[in-house]
Amino acid sequence: MAQQSAEAIEAVIDKYSRHVNPGLAKLLQFGGFGDVEVEAEGCVVTLASGAKCLDFLGGYGVFSLGHRHPRVVEAVQKQLHRMPLSTRAYFNEPQALLSQKLAEAAPGSLQYVFYSNSGAEAVEAALKFARMATGRTGFVAAEGAYHGKTMGALSVTGREKYRKPFLPLIDDVQFVPYNQPEALRRAVTENTAALLLETVQGEGGIVPATPGYLAEARRICDAAGALLIADEVQTGLGRTGRMFGVNHDGVTPDILTLAKALGGGVMPIGATLYTPEIGLRVFGENPYIHTSTFGGSPLACAAALAALQVIEEEGLAHAAEEKGIWLKNRLQEVQERTGALRDVRGLGLMVGVEFELQDVAELAINGMARRGVIAGYTLNNPRVIRFEPPLIVSCSEIDTAVSAFAEAVEEALGMLEGVEAL
Ligand SMILES: Cc1ncc(COP(=O)(O)O)c(C=O)c1O
Structure with missing residues (x-):
């Protein structure tokens, strides 16, 4: 599918604001998701702007087999x-x-x-x-x-x-x-x-x-x-x-x-x-x-x-167990490096990272979106970012996502320090 213009993207968002849910439209844009999804395959979602994203939210568990298996x-x-x-x-x-x-x-x-x-x-x-x-x-x-x-x-x-x-x-x-x-x-x-x-x-x-x-x-x-x-x-x-x-x-x-x-x-x-x-x-x-x-x-x-x-x-339950351990180990390294995470926990490929501060979680999700990785927080506990990628995810895709996460966390901490210094 051909890349679409900023005007075409804006037209879709505008229809959401007028006819779907204006609050949601604002929230998505504010959260770094001001684009339109047009295609998806495996762990990758293609946006109207032409950007490609790794899907580490996985539709909250919907995309265990990836997109369009x-x-x-x-x-x-x-x-x-x-x-x-x-x-x-x-x-x-x-x-x-x-x-x-x-x-x-x-x-x-x-x-x-x-x-x-x-x-x-x-x-x-x-x-x-x-x-x-x-x-x-x-x-x-x-x-x-x-x-x-x-x-x-x-x-x-x-x-x-x-x-x-x-x-x-x-x-x-x-x-x-x-x-x-x-x-x-x-x-x-x-x-x-x-x-x-x-x-x-x-x-x-x-x-x-x-x-x-x-x-x-x-x-x-x-x-x-x-x-x-x-x-x-x-x-x-x-x-x-x-x-x-x-x-x-x-x-x-x-x-x-x-x-x-x-x-x-x-x-x-x-x-x-x-x-x-x-x-x-x-x-x-x-x-x-x-x-x-x-x-x-x-x-x-x-x-x-x-x-x-x-x-x-395809032995996807076993894959979830193995890849889950890989993911948690990588996230624990980020915990050791930044000290910003209170906990890394989960079972299989249902992994959560709890932050000391809710603000860091929100900013980090936005930062990850800008770096091409989709993640989200948990509805009843917004201090927690969830990682629920497709069970077919590769270790190198996990590494890419965790690198984006680490950069986004460091950026968020820097921004909050800047605000405190004002
Ligand atoms: C454990 C659990 N039960 C029920 C639901 C509701 O599912 P749905 O949004 O498809 O109605 C969810 C959705 O996230 C869920 O996680």
Whole structure:
């Protein structure tokens, strides 16, 4: 695609300001993202100005296979020419094949799948299934958790700032500090329908579950007769170095949610996996009790099926583990050199860098964008820059991104010193 003029870029941004979201348009420009994305392949995004960027944000986990993985594109093209959407009157084969594949990959007896189009919808289904399967109303979730912005998912999202304008939400929700089993023991009771946890808190600041935490959560739920929901919308399908985040603790949840990477970076799709016992209680009397018009379309399922095959055949979970260690080592060198980082942490290729000062994080993201590397902060903890590149990233691409990061941090520190000296 030919490079576009500054006027053409400005025209797109202007339409965002007039017709999409003026605040967002300002924020993106201020953050160093005042360009238009036009093409992408692998780890590289091409902008209208002609600049090429390394994608280390990875669509918050969407682009695990990189952009436009050829096998996913081919599967989608084939399905597109046959039948992209379902009549919903008949069965469709891509959905049947994908469901079998997910059931084989998932731990324990998570052998049924409900399909939707996003992470929040996958969580909505999980919450409704938990209430119906247990006949209880309460939920326990973690402070800092992020589960989406629909009314139900927002109700269990652990950040006041996003919940408050929409109150009253589901009010039977108790929030507990993450990684504290003692708090779970107090909160999960015979009124709890489900405990909902991420296996690595993504928007909460890339906080991995401490070893044993999820296993203890499982025991606590079993003792109280509550369900355990693992929200793997961001951590699922290899991102953390295992197929699922729960695999690190050898835990089988009762319900597991997926989205983001499931569509292979090409199609949107959400999935809620559940056990036969839950299936019987939720859908036993009425198979239409929870539905979605577009969920599980042949096109999305064909993309997801190809994505799962690539993740397995290319060993992307293992790649995430190895490249994650490489990335963390490089970032730790920056920590030693600059002293500006409070922490470098993460699992697999879900890595976060926490700064002493929020200002440094914001300036560093801007500086990285100017140096051709896309990164972002975590929504519920803006002191943390996240690195979630495609799992196909090379070590040399990691080195390039970390060099840009180091330069951007040093530049940010210099700017802040300058401001202080004024
Ligand atoms: C763990 C988790 N759950 C749910 C969601 C919501 O997904 P979506 O934005 O597709 O609705 C997200 C999105 O970041 C997430 O990280």
